[in-house]
Amino acid sequence: MPIYRIAIGNPGEASNPDAIRAALAEFFSMIIFVFAGQGSGMAFSKLNDNGTMPSTGVIAASLAHAFGLIVAVAVGANISGGHVNPAVTFGAFIAGHITLLRAILYWIGQLFGSVVACFLIQYATGGMAVSAFALSSGVSSWNALVFEIVMTFGLVYTVYATAVDPKKGNLGIIAPIAIGLIVGANILAGGPFDGASMNPAVTFGPAVVSWTWTHHWVYWLGPFIGAALAAIIYDHIFIGDDEYSHQPLPTDY
Template sequence: MPISHITIGSPAEASHPDTLKAGFSEFVSTLIFVFAGEGSGMAYSKLTYGAPTTPTGLVAAALSHGFALFTAVAISANASGGHVNPAVTFAAFIGGSISLLNAIVYWIGQLAGSVVACLLLRYATGGMETAAFGLSTNVSVANALVLEIVMTFGLVYTVFATAVDPKKGNIGMLAPMAIAWIVAANILVGGAFDGASMNPAVCFGPAVVSGVWDHHWVYWAGPFLGATIAGLIYDNIFMSEPEQLPVTDY
């Protein structure tokens, strides 16, 4: 992924109506995703009277996040590319698919969508807590960082393979479906250890509304590192043009 791919962009580009529409699309999609994902956890907590996470709760979280992400990606794909995740946007920026200033518009939309979703949830549930992400017992910061790196690597690699690669062909709804499935599967893996964020926006809203910021940086560093590694590998191995060997006439 050559450094020449990276562009800063211009203020005029970032304020263009199409860019603002894309940012608003990311706001709406992230709001829908976080409202359903975080809300399902709150509903489960209410039904089980605040009992600790159980296998049933983990499966419910995986399903709700998978269904919601499929929808969120599908409805914003045409307007913004369906990132719904600051880490995905960062990988797109590193790969040259989006300029830095445009990425900032996306990030603002994604983070704002998450915060608004959590505020709506707190109001609609009569003041229930929007629980912030945190590490489980005996899970260290290093453990959680590796989990977030690997899980986000799988997510962003899937995004590049199904939605970014120009050779993917016309795969229609397969892209959002594959993206939703890998997130749901990763929640089954990491949910019991660190909540399985893979998405800084998902943990940002609950942290803002709850005021709990313990180990919050892990949920930014891990996804951004995993996204960068996935983007570098996929772009340089599968999307780069092979060099033509010189032809010699004998």
Template sequence: MPPIHRQLVDRVAIGRYQEEVADPGAIRAFVAEFISVLIFVFAGQGSGLAFGKLTHGADTTPSGLVAVAIAHGLALFVGVAISANISGGHVNPAVTFGAFVGGNITLLRAIFYIIAQLLGAVVACFLLSFSTGGLAITGCSLSAGLSVWSAFVFEIVMTFGLVYTVYATAIDPKKGEVGTIAPLAIGLIVGANILVGGPFTGAAMNPAVAFGPSLVGWDWGNHWIYWAGPLIGGGLAGAIYELVFINRSHESLPGSDF
């Protein structure tokens, strides 16, 4: 058996521009990711704004946390479900990166997926700012007294759980009937992680979720955590699940299978 690093390298594929970027199917996949992230971020970020307005700024209460967790979970459930048969329903650069590490998407397509996801988050936040009459769009932030390294580990662990769930329910070729509940399982793990990590880091688990509000609100405090943590967590989940539980040679999965 080749060493682990060799197995991972063998799974990685760059892809051909004509097939992975310029092909009409690829373009439809990029548009699907853009729309899914737009819907997800608009509902998720908007839930915090709506609850804050109803409670006159008390969106950090326990009931506010539950409301935001439910909104994110439901919105992600929908976002994954509506794009699953077109793009695979990544809705998250960390999921895309985890899929790339496991050899389930080419580098070229992964890059354009991530660009589409970031654009979807930015457009969603601009639409929220406009449609709410200019309410401040705030990004993820650390709770008082929490060190950046604690937050970094938090984001790694939460995203690992998310991407591991994606692999187990959506990517694994042995998933069987479990695949039918993949969008629900993915939404539930995000909602659960928000209940745990929301008061500490904001529980992004998704660079796009952090990037859109940060760009629109122009607040980049500790922003690197929301890229490095999710990408490391997603990459680890992809590598571990692919090597330990799937263990196959590189083969890019078509969008309809992921």
């Protein structure tokens, strides 16, 4: 993939009103998503009164994350592109669809939104513990890394196919639904093993609130690798140079 596609951006971009609004959109979208996703796990634990999450809990978490992400992507789409995920933003940067400086603004908004959402859900539940992502018994950090790479690859590939590809046509209308569904499906597949993050911000918020950082690097490295692979492969093979432009993810879906 040609290196000229990667753009650093203009320093003035950090104070550009459009860029700031886009970062704020990511902040609020992340609050919506994390509050619903993290809250679903805490609610299920409350109902079961034992802090565990049996198979029905995984289904509940899958649905909550899918529905929450559909809404979070949709409400942010016309302002920021509805990334709602630092890995998606990283993939967009690697493929040249967003500048580094704009990506940094997005990352700040996404991470801060996740932390705020976790503090809000902790307060709203009367001080219930916010659990950080963790590996299940028998799952090594390298096992989890592969899970995160593969699952995030599927997520970002879906983002490119339904939202970024200029040939998507009317398919862009269902982009938020497709993105939410692939996350829900991946949680069913990987949730029992490593929590199925696919999103460094989703992992970061609970880690900050609970101050638990065990294996935290897995939830950054895996999604970033998966996102970069998906972005490079889809952009290079299916979009190509003719359709290329240095723009944020499309906001017309």
